[in-house]
Amino acid sequence: MRPDYDAIEALSPEREALWARVDKATFLTQNEKRAAVGYGPVEVSDSEGLTPSHDHAGQKFNPHHDALGRFTFSPNPDAAQPAQGRRLFGRFPTAKPPKGPGFGATPKGLQFTEHGRSNATQRNFSEQRIDAIVENNAKSRIGKVDEYGKKTWEYTDARGNTVVLNEQGGIVTVFSPAPKGIYIEKP
């Protein structure tokens, strides 16, 4: 069972924009365009002579898509997608990153370390707040290398709420300049 995104009025501007973008994409086949807007394939040959029934299992039919028709920039389609790549298709259903094992992940796919999860909980940094801090402060992030050669990225919002990620995108810690490092709300 799949939701009918076209029937949800709140999504209609985004769906229209998606339809327009997909329609203009000359590098996509008809079935790839149908997949991009959430429709199933049709069993007729398209202009490239490839249909899903003729497609060999596991073989890419477009260099920008994986075997499931998902848009990808990397050789590993299951790896975390860059933020720019996720924005391209907005609410594209299959673009949502999977929840990982261990100490959980944010909705955008940032994995928690044990320390990061503990501090996020006790300092009131929700998963949504962490995603927002990282996404809204990417341009001003600060890269640091410690004395052991480990690299971190620090994302800080205007109020001083900070999220520290490691090289793998894991959440090392979160804190603010407030007492006990608790998240500072908007005034």
Next chain:
Amino acid sequence: MTPDIAQGVSVELKFLLKPEWTLIQEPDRFRIKPPPGSSAQPDFHQLLRDEVWRIAQFVAYLHFVSIARNDDGSFTIVSKMESGNGFAIVFETG
């Protein structure tokens, strides 16, 4: 002290420490040293106590924390999560 905890606590201590205080990371603990010569000041012990309290309040996990004053006047903070993983910080006197 797991690598993730060591990295996380290290980042926070660097954020918290005042200028001229020194952070040293060892496999099983952190050591914090006050500025050179500061231990000769008459109010040094109160200053050190205040720093221990300020930093402990910030970095400690809710599950467990202890602050001990050692025989040589230094302080040790130990904090653990529910899993038993945690860290130790020793505040030296000079």
